[in-house]
Amino acid sequence: MAMAMANGPAKLRKTNDVTIKYGQRLLPQVVDTFAAEEPDYILGMMPKPGANSSVPIDFITLSTSQLSNAINFMSHWLDRTLGKSNSVTGQTIAYVGSQDFRYLVMECASIKTGHPLLIPSPRNAPTNTASLLERTNCKIVFYSGLFGEQKDSISEFVGGLEFFEIPSLEEITLEKTMPYPYTKSWEEAKNDVFLILHTSGSTGNPKPITLTNSFMRRMDCEHIIPPVDGRTLASLDLCRPGTTLLLGTNFYHLSGVAFTVSALFHRYTVIAPPADRLLDGQTISNIFKTTEVSGAALVPSLCDSVFAERGEEIIEHLRSLEHINWLGGPLGHSTGEWIIKNLPNVRLWQIFGSTETMMIPMLIPPKSHWSYMEFHPKIGPHLELVDAEEGLYEVVWRRHPDLNFAWTTPVFDFFPEEKEWRTRDLMRKCTDTGFENCWKFESRLDDILVLHNGLKANPVHIETRLQSHPILKGCLVFGEGYTACGLLLEPKRSDIASEKLIELVWPAVVDANALVPEHVRVARNLVIVASPDKPLVRAGKGTVVRRLTTRLYQKEIEETYR
Missing domain, CATH: 3.30.300.30 (ANL, C-terminal domain)
Known part of the structure; x- marks a missing residue:
């Protein structure tokens, strides 16, 4: 999908006497600025391979200067590998590999070198990945780790592919490299491709989804969500500079992309899952026992495994925890109740949205109604009654009349001709007195069984x-x-x-x-x-x-x- 940007004035804030244009910053420049100002800041942490059963866990760390160096390294490396000419720039490339910070490096390096980057899920069947390569006219695939074993399988479905294994994370971070300039302005780059992801393929082959810089500015605009008197915003602004966020999603999924990008915009530290195995409750528990964690972003099954099953064991190690958010589906009732009862100072909230809408602006609901959502009164979606008998409302997005808030509806970057977008997400209004603004996710229209x-x-x-x-x-x-x-x-x-x-x-x-x-x-x-x-x-x-x-x-x- 191609996207156009709805223009609106940039929001400006003063930080350390420097004017920052939130919503008009380009990620490679944000990285280099961050590295210049705080070169030793630890942006990322990840358990070392095999470090799941022992406490304390040994971590691989990534500083801002190492990330900047790695991006420059890979930018020069891509130029040497692909050639640097007008005919080559703009050519789509793909990357599939080990779940480590090389994903973030490849995202930024592809922007610097002008190559749209496709990220297929490593879980895809070879036919699915082949279909994505064909639909994006991609002939160059970069890889790391075990993905090299799938090269032949994919080549059976798509001819003329070239595969290149990228250097290790250690090599690209430690080998000193000359800077690779990226001097575009926001106006020049706002409609450039940031990344190409894809749908889940639940109705056939997955479809590519092209995200631009304009779309991704949503992560930078968390800074400027209008405050609501007496309430706390359910936003990544909770991830304050210098805090840590335990991330329970994958680098190749939009949620993983969004959190790592947000860490650069907000200047917090991401504790990422281990690269050599699936994240589980035991590993998360050991992370809590090893280091202070300020926030956690986990899918419901991991929340269950950590808090409902191991909460009593690790409760003394949760004192630094300020907020927990879950994403990807409803949180188990017993898990949510355990958190509310045993961690009274922790803010519990959920992320709700989709690839098209990104995070929907919300407020943190009252603890008595933790499982509900409360949408932002000024920039939230519309709730439209679609089934009066069942009391079900569909979440509907309409263009915001104020261009200052065009960033709140990124879905219209995908569909610039549309004035309304129906999500197919169904909600039920809370009937408790005083909580009529609270909503609970009921299902999707395509979940309902007839x-x-x-x-x-x-x-x-x-x-x-x-x-x-x-x-x-x-x-x-x-x-x-x-x-x-x-x-x-x-x-x-x-x-x-x-x-x-x-x-x-x-x-x-x-x-x-x-x-x-x-x-x-x-x-x-x-x-x-x-x-x-x-x-x-x-x-x-x-x-x-x-x-x-x-x-x-x-x-x-x-x-x-x-």
Whole structure:
């Protein structure tokens, strides 16, 4: 998708007697300025390979001067590898590799050298990555780590590809390099490509999504969200300069990109997941035991694993924690209640949005209603009633009438001709007196299951109640086109027999059934267990992709109803 920018006056603030144009800063220049002013500031930390079982954890660290040097190194390296000419500049390149700070380096180096950068998910099937390369006319793929093993598989689907392995993180940070100038102004670069990501591919091959500098300015504008008297903004402005944020998402997902970019704009330190394995509750617990953590941004399953399952063990190490935000789906009720009860000084909030909208501006809700969202009264979306019988409202974005707030609706950078964009996200208004501005996510329009008898079933309630179960990795309610709903369970361990797993989980299913209408309740004979060699299909942020998972288990689901 190409994007155009809606122009509006820049917001200016004074910091250390220097005027900063928030929303009009270009990331490579932000890096170099940060490095010049605070060269030894630790921007990033990451557990060393294998450092998950022992305390204290050993960290790899990245200073601002090392990051600036690495970007210059890779910029010169790209020029030597690809050539530097008008015919080469503008050529799309791709990078897939180890989950480390080389992602951030490649993002900035591609901007400096003028090469749009495509970041395919390492979890993609070779056909998916091949489709993205074709759609973006990309013939050059850079890689690191184990991705090199997939080169031949991808080449079977796309001809004429060239693959280059990039140098190690250690080499690019430590080898002193000449500066690589980047002198564009905001007006010159605002519509330049910042990065190319892609959709999850839940309805077919993933589609590329082109993000420009104009789109990414949303992360810089957290500084200038209008304050609301007596309230705390649910924004990355909570990540104050000099604090740390434990990041539980991947570098190749928009959330990972956004947090690392935000760290440069806001000058905080990112504690990233380990590069050699998936992040889990034990590793996070050991990080809390090793170093002071100011904030945490985690998917719900990791919040469950850390706070609900290990909270009592690590509570003495959580005293420095100021805020916890979750993203990617609803947070388990027991987990949220544990945080509210045991960490009274911690602000608990959620990030809600999409690739098209980025983070939706919100307020931190009252602790009594922590699971709700409260949208910013001036720059939030519209809530439009779409189902009066069920009391459901759809989140709708309309262009802000004040150009000063054009940055609050980045979706219209994607769709410059549109005046309205419907998210398909459904909300239910809180009915408690005094909390009418609080909203709870109900489902997406494409989540709703239409049963054979015409009744509509919302699967999210049961899935949310079960997601924090200690022996489950995930679950999915199915039933589209059938007369009753069924349940697919994915265990964390493969050594539990299916019937035993169902027996252990069934009391929680009974409790969840009590909270939903009769036609949504799951009968025990309609519960099946996922096979270890067929994990539930997940998007980059870790959420289960309903359509693809249902398709993967279509045969088992059909047999369940016989």
